[in-house]
Amino acid sequence: MNRRQLRKARNGLFLALSVAATLVGLACLAAILWTLVSNGIAGMSSRVFTQMTPPPGSEGGLLNALYGSAIMTLLGICMGSPIGMLAGTYLSEYGRSSRLSTLIRFINDILLSAPSIIIGLFIYEILVVRMGHFSAIAGAVALAVIAIPVSLRTTEDMLNLVPAGMKDASAALGAYPWRTVISVVYPAARSGIVTGLLLAIARISGETAPLLFTALNDQFWSTKLNAPMANLPVVIFQFSLSPYKDWQQLAWAGALIITVTILVLSISARMLLSLLQSDRGGKP
Amino acid sequence: MRPPAAPVTDATIAAPDVKVEIRSLNFFYGAQQALFDINMTLENRSITAFIGPSGCGKSTLLRVLNRMYALYPQQRAEGEVRMDGTDILADQVDVAELRYRVGMVFQKPTPFPMSVFENVAFGLRLAGSARGARLKERVESALRDAAIWDEVKDKLHVDGRSLSGGQQQRICIARAIAVEPEVLLLDEPTAALDPISTLRVEETLQTLREKFCIVVVTHNLQQAARVSNVTGFMYLGQLVEMGPSSTIFTSPANRKTDDYITGRFG
Amino acid sequence: MAIIDSRHAAKQLIYERVFRSATLTAAILVLLILGGVALSLLRGAWPARQHFGFAFVTREIWNPVTDEYGALAPIYGTVVTSVIAMLLAVPTGFGIALFLTELCPPWLKRPIGTAVELLAAVPSIIFGIWGLFVLAPLLQRHVQPWLIDHLGPIPLIGKLFSGPPYGIGILSAGVVLAIMVLPFIAATMRDVFDTVPPMLKESGYGLGATTWEVIWHVVVPHSRVGMLGGIMLGLGRALGETMAVTFVIGNAHRISSSLLAPGTTISSAIANEFTEAVGDLYTSSLIALGLLLFLITFAVIAIAQAMLRHLERRAASPL
Numbered sequence: 001m002n003r004r005q006l007r008k009a010r011n012g013l014f015l016a017l018s019v020a021a022t023l024v025g026l027a028c029l030a031a032i033l034w035t036l037v038s039n040g041i042a043g044m045s046s047r048v049f050t051q052m053t054p055p056p057g058s059e060g061g062l063l064n065a066l067y068g069s070a071i072m073t074l075l076g077i078c079m080g081s082p083i084g085m086l087a088g089t090y091l092s093e094y095g096r097s098s099r100l101s102t103l104i105r106f107i108n109d110i111l112l113s114a115p116s117i118i119i120g121l122f123i124y125e126i127l128v129v130r131m132g133h134f135s136a137i138a139g140a141v142a143l144a145v146i147a148i149p150v151s152l153r154t155t156e157d158m159l160n161l162v163p164a165g166m167k168d169a170s171a172a173l174g175a176y177p178w179r180t181v182i183s184v185v186y187p188a189a190r191s192g193i194v195t196g197l198l199l200a201i202a203r204i205s206g207e208t209a210p211l212l213f214t215a216l217n218d219q220f221w222s223t224k225l226n227a228p229m230a231n232l233p234v235v236i237f238q239f240s241l242s243p244y245k246d247w248q249q250l251a252w253a254g255a256l257i258i259t260v261t262i263l264v265l266s267i268s269a270r271m272l273l274s275l276l277q278s279d280r281g282g283k284p
Numbered sequence: 285m286r287p288p289a290a291p292v293t294d295a296t297i298a299a300p301d302v303k304v305e306i307r308s309l310n311f312f313y314g315a316q317q318a319l320f321d322i323n324m325t326l327e328n329r330s331i332t333a334f335i336g337p338s339g340c341g342k343s344t345l346l347r348v349l350n351r352m353y354a355l356y357p358q359q360r361a362e363g364e365v366r367m368d369g370t371d372i373l374a375d376q377v378d379v380a381e382l383r384y385r386v387g388m389v390f391q392k393p394t395p396f397p398m399s400v401f402e403n404v405a406f407g408l409r410l411a412g413s414a415r416g417a418r419l420k421e422r423v424e425s426a427l428r429d430a431a432i433w434d435e436v437k438d439k440l441h442v443d444g445r446s447l448s449g450g451q452q453q454r455i456c457i458a459r460a461i462a463v464e465p466e467v468l469l470l471d472e473p474t475a476a477l478d479p480i481s482t483l484r485v486e487e488t489l490q491t492l493r494e495k496f497c498i499v500v501v502t503h504n505l506q507q508a509a510r511v512s513n514v515t516g517f518m519y520l521g522q523l524v525e526m527g528p529s530s531t532i533f534t535s536p537a538n539r540k541t542d543d544y545i546t547g548r549f550g
Numbered sequence: 551m552a553i554i555d556s557r558h559a560a561k562q563l564i565y566e567r568v569f570r571s572a573t574l575t576a577a578i579l580v581l582l583i584l585g586g587v588a589l590s591l592l593r594g595a596w597p598a599r600q601h602f603g604f605a606f607v608t609r610e611i612w613n614p615v616t617d618e619y620g621a622l623a624p625i626y627g628t629v630v631t632s633v634i635a636m637l638l639a640v641p642t643g644f645g646i647a648l649f650l651t652e653l654c655p656p657w658l659k660r661p662i663g664t665a666v667e668l669l670a671a672v673p674s675i676i677f678g679i680w681g682l683f684v685l686a687p688l689l690q691r692h693v694q695p696w697l698i699d700h701l702g703p704i705p706l707i708g709k710l711f712s713g714p715p716y717g718i719g720i721l722s723a724g725v726v727l728a729i730m731v732l733p734f735i736a737a738t739m740r741d742v743f744d745t746v747p748p749m750l751k752e753s754g755y756g757l758g759a760t761t762w763e764v765i766w767h768v769v770v771p772h773s774r775v776g777m778l779g780g781i782m783l784g785l786g787r788a789l790g791e792t793m794a795v796t797f798v799i800g801n802a803h804r805i806s807s808s809l810l811a812p813g814t815t816i817s818s819a820i821a822n823e824f825t826e827a828v829g830d831l832y833t834s835s836l837i838a839l840g841l842l843l844f845l846i847t848f849a850v851i852a853i854a855q856a857m858l859r860h861l862e863r864r865a866a867s868p869l
Contacts, residue, residue: 003411003412004378004380004381004411007380007410007760007763008380008760010760010762011760011761011762011763014648014762014765014766015648015652015653015761015762017645018644018645018646018648018649018652018653019645019649019653020645021641021642021643021644021645021646021648021649022645022646022649022650022662024642025642025646025666025669025732025733025736026662026665028669028729028732029665029668029669031680031684032669032672032676032677032680032729035680035683035684036676036680039683082576083576083579084576086572086573086575086576086577087573087576087577087579087580089573090570090573090574090576090577091577093573094570094573094574095577100577101577103581104577104578104580104581106852106855106859107580107581107584108580109851109855110584110848110851110852110855111580111583111584113783113786113787113790113847113851114587114790114844114847114848114851115789115790115791115792115817115843115844115847116790116792117790117792117817117820117821117840117843118587118591118790118840118843118844118847119587121590121591121594121820121824121837121840122586122587122590122591124824125590125591125593125594125837126586126590145583148579148580148583149580152580176562176563176565176566177566177569177570178565178566178568178569178570179562179565179566181569182569202671205673206672206673206674206675206676207673208673208674208675208792208793209792209793209817209821212821212824212825213824213825216825233673233675233793236675236679237675237793237796240679240682240683240797241682241797251679252679255675255676255679258673258675258676259672259673259676262671262672262673263668263671263672266667266668266671267668270664270667350756352752352755352756355752355755357655357656358656380755380758380759380760381758382758383755383756383757383758383759384757384758385758387756387757388752388753388756390749390752390753390756391749392749394747394749394750394752394753396750396753396754396767396768396771396772397768397771397772397774398771406754406757406767407757407758407759410757410758410759410763411758456753459753459757460756460757463757463758
């Protein structure tokens with residue numbers, strides 16, 4: 001084989017390998033979604049949404065877990081997102097490239113990728129030990145701590161996209177920065193901020209590790225924030241590792257619910273983002 | 285400063301040595317047509333310049349000659365482009381080999397992320413056409429022809445991107461000519477350069493004219509007049525007029541050409 | 551003439567001060583969180599540190615009954631599963647990124663790109679249960695026996711593939727982790743490849759290079775720093791991953807020479823045992839594990855971020 005043919009062969013080989021890699025990736029996605037959907041649907045019934053988690057061997061649903069997750073996610077977002085947004089506003093509008101801002105951005109990006117189980121340990125130390133018991137509020141705080149870096153990042157990115165000319169025009173009329181931000185920048189970055197919110201919710205809905213030793217779990221219906229509360233991820237964890245068939249079925253149903261929720265949130269966020277881009281004439 | 289090259293007389297063009305012949309070339313970006321029925325020839329050992337206002341299709345025409353457009357699925361060419369008798373637009377043509385025989389220099393300097401030496405040696409290493417001492421000779425000769433050897437001979441192992449813009453562009457020229465292409469295409473080669481670097485590049489082209497068939501696309505009318513033997517004026521995707529540069533710039537046959545050259549539009 | 555009501559102006563100034571402090575406080579809170587995490591881990595780990603000293607990191611023993619603990623097995627498991635995951639995910643992610651940027655027909659780019667990003671959004675617990683119920687049996691029945699039969703007898707590396715095919719274990723955990731990290735690696739590499747200027751690639755093609763040659767000799771060297779940063783970030787995530795690994799690691803506090811044997815990682819040890827831990831030393835040892843994980847991932851992620859920042863700065867300057 002002469003050199004030119006060798007080069008063509010090598011080219012063909014590597015390109016074929018890259019196609020194979022893509023097929024492998026897609027196959028994994030398909031396999032996981034397939035298992036999730038088929039097992040999840042098998043375990044699904046109206047009971048799942050109306051009855052509580054049962055003891056092994058009896059029928060039941062996931063109502064308390066769904067409620068618990070919803071409450072803690074809501075609380076976590078209500079606590080974490082505003083802090084993240086305010087911090088992102090600081091970095092984008094006030095701090096910009098100061099040394100402090102650079103440091104905060106750096107630390108924030110580390111927290112963004114940090115193991116969430118560490119956050120769980122942190123909240124355990126400062127809240128659970130302090131309070132003497134596990135609680136839903138501790139779980140919510142753990143989720144809030146995870147939501148803060150996500151909100152900060154997306155807020156800062158979205159605010160940076162607002163044209164400088166708009167901000168200058170507001171300042172030229174004599175507005176203080178707070179006025180410009182609240183009356184001009186936030187509305188201009190509206191869809192971006194909502195996108196950031198959706199992404200943060202999607203991120204914390206699936207988190208299990210931080211809840212393992214903060215909110216713990218509860219077999220029964222509980223609404224007290226000051227006590228352990230059932231939640232979907234920990235229920236899935238517990239039920240799937242058990243040897244009981246009906247518990248395992250409920251675990252799959254729960255897994256399907258979580259995944260569908262997160263995918264819907266992510267897709268909505270993506271669609272909102274492309275709507276945002278087309279508003280600006282196609283340029284991000 | 286060297287005096288500008290002596291204007292080329294008609295005598296040099298009397299006996300044509302055709303390298304490329306283009307017949308009925310039409311080019312499309314998706315549904316939009318960019319080149320309309322182009323017919324022309326390119327000669328060996330000469331410099332052909334293409335001039336015309338923005339969007340007239342001169343860069344498009346250039347990129348047909350080495351089938352660079354094939355990298356982008358929406359772009360398509362119809363017609364015949366014969367190099368030494370063979371139609372290079374035909375399906376069975378090995379595009380990579382075509383691009384090895386037809387060199388290209390771009391508007392902005394594009395040094396690869398490697399040393400000066402490795403940049404120039406890149407094409408040669410790919411084709412395996414030279415190794416060891418022979419490779420070093422080819423690299424040095426290319427750098428000399430590109431009028432940059434003296435400036436980089438002590439810096440051959442420096443990263444190509446650390447040189448000035450003008451030097452980078454001449455490295456890219458050296459890189460293109462190191463493989464001794466039969467045709468050399470230059471797309472506004474001095475657009476991003478300062479006047480002194482521009483002058484050096486133009487001098488380089490004059491030297492290279494002895495060896496290669498060179499095609500230059502340029503926005504700079506004075507440059508086209510200085511540097512080329514033959515000039516083609518393009519407008520809205522059509523080749524309006526083509527002929528010896530001395531004639532085109534002094535007494536063009538076509539009204540539109542005259543308007544463009546005298547600056548009535550541009 | 552524009553008249554400004556002085557009381558109104560004074561109010562505006564107060565609002566400005568309040569707003570500014572609020573945003574600054576929120577921003578500083580981020581620093582405090584990191585500081586708080588570090589401090590609370592240090593404090594919680596202190597009893598274990600006092601009791602075992604630095605030998606904690608080199609002991610393999612883990613016995614809740616006799617209250618003897620050592621971090622060696624979890625550290626080993628964390629490192630080995632992450633290395634396996636990267637060895638599998640990096641070439642595959644590279645291939646996917648290559649496909650998306652160079653080969654993919656335009657109409658297919660969006661759907662596949664979206665599929666990759668959706669896979670990245672799936673929570674890790676899903677990968678965990680999928681690993682337990684689907685992948686582990688698959689590995690146990692088909693792949694692991696093959697490995698034991700064919701690679702076991704080979705001297706040296708054969709030891710890695712010996713022992714009974716449990717299905718769960720270090721190798722299985724590494725595979726699940728690889729699948730989890732894959733979309734992240736693929737997306738990051740694709741983003742890095744997208745920033746290569748087309749003119750640079752065309753310069754390569756213009757010299758007669760094949761697609762692969764342009765990728766390998768022009769795109770990759772140009773994107774070296776970004777690729778490395780993305781890989782390290784992926785590694786940081788793999789090291790800290792809990793749920794994907796806990797289901798299939800087997801939770802055995804020992805180091806075996808075989809990859810097919812069960813083991814443990816730092817995060818899965820904490821996840822499995824923390825709520826059951828009785829006694830201060832047990833709890834403190836688990837927190838000490840957490841501290842170790844924090845230090846390792848902090849270092850890896852910090853280096854990765856520094857690399858990616860360097861790339862951003864370079865991309866901002868013209869070619």
